[in-house]
Amino acid sequence: MSTNKVIHAIYNDDDILMDAVKASRAAHHHIEEIYTPFPVHGLDKAMGLAPTRIAIASFLYGVVGLTVAANLLNYMMIVDWPQDIGGKPSFAFYQNMPAFVPILFELTVFFAAHLMVITFYLRSRLWPFKEAENPDVRTTDDHFLMEVAVNGNEEDMISFFKNTGAVEVKVIDKH
Amino acid sequence: MYTFSNKLKTFAFVLMALGLLGIAYGFLTAPKTTQDVEKILAESHHEGGHHAAAATHEAAAGSEAHHEAAADSVKQETPAAEHHVVATDSVKTEEADSTKAVVAPVVEEDHHDAHAAHAESHDADAHKEHEKHLEHVLHQLQNKPWAALYVACIFFMLISVGVLAFYAIQWVAQAGWSPVLFRVMEGITSYLLPGSIIFLLLLILSGMHMNHLFAWMVEGVTDPKSEHYDAIIAGKSGFLNVPFFLIRAIVFLAGWNLYRYFSRKNSLAQDEASDDSFYKKNFKMAAGFLAFFIVTESIASWDWVMSVDPHWYSTLFGWYVFASFFVSGITTIAFVTLYLKSKGYLEYVNTSHIHDLAKFMFGISVFWTYLWFSQFMLMWYSNIPEEVTYFVTRIEHFKLPFFGMVVLNFVLPILILINTDFKRLSWVVVMAGIIILTGHYIDFFNMIMPATVGDQWFIGVSEISSLLFFFGLFIFVVFTALTKAPLLAKRNPLIEESKHFHY
Numbered sequence: 001m002s003t004n005k006v007i008h009a010i011y012n013d014d015d016i017l018m019d020a021v022k023a024s025r026a027a028h029h030h031i032e033e034i035y036t037p038f039p040v041h042g043l044d045k046a047m048g049l050a051p052t053r054i055a056i057a058s059f060l061y062g063v064v065g066l067t068v069a070a071n072l073l074n075y076m077m078i079v080d081w082p083q084d085i086g087g088k089p090s091f092a093f094y095q096n097m098p099a100f101v102p103i104l105f106e107l108t109v110f111f112a113a114h115l116m117v118i119t120f121y122l123r124s125r126l127w128p129f130k131e132a133e134n135p136d137v138r139t140t141d142d143h144f145l146m147e148v149a150v151n152g153n154e155e156d157m158i159s160f161f162k163n164t165g166a167v168e169v170k171v172i173d174k175h
Numbered sequence: 176m177y178t179f180s181n182k183l184k185t186f187a188f189v190l191m192a193l194g195l196l197g198i199a200y201g202f203l204t205a206p207k208t209t210q211d212v213e214k215i216l217a218e219s220h221h222e223g224g225h226h227a228a229a230a231t232h233e234a235a236a237g238s239e240a241h242h243e244a245a246a247d248s249v250k251q252e253t254p255a256a257e258h259h260v261v262a263t264d265s266v267k268t269e270e271a272d273s274t275k276a277v278v279a280p281v282v283e284e285d286h287h288d289a290h291a292a293h294a295e296s297h298d299a300d301a302h303k304e305h306e307k308h309l310e311h312v313l314h315q316l317q318n319k320p321w322a323a324l325y326v327a328c329i330f331f332m333l334i335s336v337g338v339l340a341f342y343a344i345q346w347v348a349q350a351g352w353s354p355v356l357f358r359v360m361e362g363i364t365s366y367l368l369p370g371s372i373i374f375l376l377l378l379i380l381s382g383m384h385m386n387h388l389f390a391w392m393v394e395g396v397t398d399p400k401s402e403h404y405d406a407i408i409a410g411k412s413g414f415l416n417v418p419f420f421l422i423r424a425i426v427f428l429a430g431w432n433l434y435r436y437f438s439r440k441n442s443l444a445q446d447e448a449s450d451d452s453f454y455k456k457n458f459k460m461a462a463g464f465l466a467f468f469i470v471t472e473s474i475a476s477w478d479w480v481m482s483v484d485p486h487w488y489s490t491l492f493g494w495y496v497f498a499s500f501f502v503s504g505i506t507t508i509a510f511v512t513l514y515l516k517s518k519g520y521l522e523y524v525n526t527s528h529i530h531d532l533a534k535f536m537f538g539i540s541v542f543w544t545y546l547w548f549s550q551f552m553l554m555w556y557s558n559i560p561e562e563v564t565y566f567v568t569r570i571e572h573f574k575l576p577f578f579g580m581v582v583l584n585f586v587l588p589i590l591i592l593i594n595t596d597f598k599r600l601s602w603v604v605v606m607a608g609i610i611i612l613t614g615h616y617i618d619f620f621n622m623i624m625p626a627t628v629g630d631q632w633f634i635g636v637s638e639i640s641s642l643l644f645f646f647g648l649f650i651f652v653v654f655t656a657l658t659k660a661p662l663l664a665k666r667n668p669l670i671e672e673s674k675h676f677h678y
Contacts, residue, residue: 042677055595086556098552 005150006032008135009161010143010168014040017144020164021046027160030149035139054123058116065111069104135172143167177520177662179654187654190647197640201320209309212316216309314387315628320637321386322627327641328377329479330503330619331649332370333496337504338363339435340468340497341535346438346461351672352531355523357442357664358657359511363504364435365656366649371428378424378479382417388627391415391485408485415485420478427471434464446666454668472497480619483626487565489554495546496622502539502584503615506608508532511653513601520662523674526599530678533598536611537588543615544585569621572630576617583614616642 011017017040024031031047044052074093077083077100082090089095121127132140139145146166150157154171161169206212342360345353381388390408395401397409408415438457445453473493481492489495509532515521554562569577587610597603624632664670 059593087558088556098548098555101548101552 004174005154006172006174007148007150007157007161008168008170008172009146009148009164009166010136010138010170011146011165012143012167013165014144016165017146018043018046020146020161020166023164024146024148024161029157029160030151032147032149034147035134035136035145037140037142037144040144054116054120057119058112061115061119062108062112064115065108066104068111069107070100072107073100073103176660177515177654177657179658180518183650183654187647187650190643190650192647194640194642194644194647197636198320198324198644201323201635201637201640205320206313206316209306209313212309212313215316216312312631315631318387318627319631319633320641321381321388322623323637323641325377325388325627326616326619326623326638327645328370328374329623330500330616331366331645332374333500333619334503334507334649335364335366335370336431336472337497337500337502338508339367339431339504340465340472340501341504341508342438343434343461343464343468346457347465349458349669351669352528352676354664354667354670354673355521355676356508356512356528356532357667358660358662359515359521360508361439361442361660362653362657363507363511364439366652367435368432369648369652370645371432375424375428378421382421388623389483389485390626391482392417411485415482420482423474423478427475430467430471431464434460434467438464442664442667443660446661446664448666451668480622483623484565486561489550489565491546491550495543495550498539498543498546499615499618502536502543503612505532505535505539506611509536509604510608511657513605515657515662517601523663525677527676527678529601529604530595530598531676533592533604533607536604536607537592537598540584540588540592540611544581547581547584565625568625568629573621573625573632576621580614580617580621583610584618587614 009020011020014036017034017036021031021034021043025046025048034043034047036043070093077090077096078093084090085099088099093100134140134145135147136143136145146161148157148161150171158169158171206215338360342357342364344350345357345360380386381392384392384394387393390396391405391411393403395403396405397412398404399409438460441453441457441460445451445457476493476496477488480496481488509529512521512524512532513529516524551566554566557563588607591603591607591610592598620634620638667673
């Protein structure tokens with residue numbers, strides 16, 4: 001019984017993969033990671049992953065963007081150099097607010113979108129020129145790879161994953 | 176099969192009966208002569224202007240407060256326009272003269288507005304002016320029950336139209352998630368026929384001069400010799416004339432009703448069919464309907480809503496009205512679905528379907544706001560008198576409903592429905608839905624009332640009763656239609672996907 005041995009079960013269909021994931025979880029095998037060529041709908045739920053918190057982060061980034069935009073506009077258009085554009089009064093923020101809405105909106109979206117992407121990259125430990133982590137190049141083409149920790153009888157596990165419809169089952173010594 | 180519970184049926188009849196009583200009360204108590212109006216105005220004066228409309232009205236009759244207020248609001252709107260600034264300054268010294276200068280540029284186009292007429296000859300024959308004003312208020316007060324009826328009638332009819340458009344989109348898109356809701360949508364669109372018949376009757380009565388909802392229908396408005404002559408309306412009379420107006424209304428309503436009739440028929444036939452031929456027919460028909468609908472809906476919104484302000488126009492008005500009733504329609508689908516679900520029907524509807532409906536409620540609310548704001552900001556910014564008068568009237572006399580509806584239709588839905596998990600909770604969806612429907616009723620109120628009853632608006636017996644009556648009728652018609660067919664479109668080719676829809 002070794003802790004750094006893993007099984008790589010490779011599938012060639014996302015529906016078969018989904019069923020295999022459910023079967024593996026029912027049999028209490030520990031799925032470490034799944035590599036897929038495209039996002040498989042509902043896979044995160046089937047794997048039992050905790051729901052993403054990126055939506056909350058995105059909302060907070062949007063609030064930051066809105067605050068930045070409001071302060072930026074207030075400083076530029078009202079405080080620092082009041083500007084008279086189109087005959088609109090420029091002495092109070094609320095009087096000019098309708099004209100500011102497009103910028104308030106755009107900066108909210110800008111902050112939410114960019115910071116969300118950056119957060120996602122940081123959280124997934126992705127950066128430029130990083131070496132790919134996926135153990136099999138076919139997972140970038142048309143195959144799905146499920147990595148499962150070996151726990152208990154190795155032979156039983158291999159036959160179990162063969163039965164779930166895997167086209168290939170390998171035992172790998174990690175590290 | 177669904178059975179219409181007696182409790183709900185009784186509730187619908189009670190609503191209709193109360194509504195009819197209230198509507199009749201509204202018509203019977205509307206003032207008949209200018210003497211009645213004088214009494215009403217005197218009473219509201221003694222009460223110390225219990226609401227804004229009465230207060231501003233009294234001010235218009237000569238109080239200084241109004242001139243100050245008007246001048247201030249103009250100052251906020253247009254300080255750079257030089258004559259406005261001058262006029263605003265001179266308010267303090269020459270009250271009467273400046274009133275004309277300040278108020279007239281903004282409201283001169285709006286012949287419904289009492290103040291312009293007042294201001295123009297403030298120091299002329301005061302008595303004659305007073306009589307004219309009383310007659311104007313009389314017309315507004317006589318319009319009030321009609322306008323209340325009109326707003327409620329068009330609102331509920333357009334809800335069923337919005338659901339019909341949503342239904343057609345589901346067919347055209349071959350959407351896999353929604354077929355379990357098709358019978359609910361078909362039930363709601365069954366209100367289209369009675370709703371459009373009543374609405375058409377209202378339009379015909381307007382065309383017969385039973386009311387003054389449409390200023391361009393007034394006799395002599397296109398006749399240069401008449402005292403009612405209006406050059407701008409005369410220029411539009413090739414399009415805005417009663418016969419063509421009614422023909423358009425009949426063609427549009429007939430087209431929508433025909434689509435509703437045949438799509439329902441095919442949908443029911445598909446249940447018993449052995450192949451998908453009815454499904455294909457409905458797909459093609461839905462595509463044709465949507466092409467017809469987007470053109471006719473736009474023209475209909477100019478006719479039925481925008482033409483109450485015949486001098487004013489907005490090029491995105493069709494979309495704006497559409498967004499309003501589309502989100503109301505989707506909200507209604509969610510309500511009926513949740514109601515049926517709570518009674519143990521619609522076994523295949525799960526929280527993912529509710530989640531999708533709530534996403535649409537959220538998304539179309541934002542879309543409505545985008546159109547509302549696009550219309551508002553361009554006109555506010557350019558500040559061209561004939562355009563901006565529309566918003567000046569609303570901000571001066573309808574401040575609470577005008578800005579309140581932005582809170583109801585945008586701020587609250589976005590805050591309540593932005594969370595994914597909330598969109599799956601029935602009680603949250605119902606709360607957001609009540610807010611959205613209230614907000615969009617007020618939206619239609621804001622579209623119709625300023626031009627028809629002006630500063631005499633009030634949400635009173637007429638308005639609430641009209642709403643109750645059509646609400647009762649809507650419940651009765653919709654739930655009767657729901658009993659007529661199984662609640663699952665069992666032979667729809669996408670029904671399996673819809674049953675297992677999960678997200």
